Amino acid sequence: MARSDFLAHKDYCMAVAALAAKRSRDPETQVGACIVNQENDIVGIGYNRMPKGCDDDKLSWKREGRDKWDTKYPYVCSAVLEAIMNKNGADLKGCTIYVTLFPCTESDKLIIEAGIKKVVYLSDQYRDMEMMAASKIFLQMADIEFSQFEPGVPTITIDLTVNN
Numbered sequence: 001m002a003r004s005d006f007l008a009h010k011d012y013c014m015a016v017a018a019l020a021a022k023r024s025r026d027p028e029t030q031v032g033a034c035i036v037n038q039e040n041d042i043v044g045i046g047y048n049r050m051p052k053g054c055d056d057d058k059l060s061w062k063r064e065g066r067d068k069w070d071t072k073y074p075y076v077c078s079a080v081l082e083a084i085m086n087k088n089g090a091d092l093k094g095c096t097i098y099v100t101l102f103p104c105t106e107s108d109k110l111i112i113e114a115g116i117k118k119v120v121y122l123s124d125q126y127r128d129m130e131m132m133a134a135s136k137i138f139l140q141m142a143d144i145e146f147s148q149f150e151p152g153v154p155t156i157t158i159d160l161t162v163n164n
Contacts, residue, residue, distance in 0.1 A: 048077065
């Protein structure tokens, strides 16, 4: 008889996105993304980080600075960008992306151009910002479904100890 306490697909995908977010060196906002195709196979994973080959310690991670060049925003790659760039050569048309934070308009452009058709997000903590309203309008115009994640299980614990 099969186990009945297995992890549901949606919980698994968001957990993968949340685990990817743990790789981020951003001291304030860690974001992860997981893209799955129509067969529910993972085809891309990403987290917010500086571009490959750029020293994380030489670029700013600040939200505010003397000017925009003294902040993280001109430099950091979004989790969505990374998940799309790290795709396994798969076609992303019709895919679903699970993200730990509702995507910004720059990420929306990538989602739209990649052909992703559904966004499932964990947090919408910046929903009151003017740009986030534009982000939702953008997705609606492109006929991309988006919904807040509703966990089947609130906590997932991963034990990395070896049992002999």
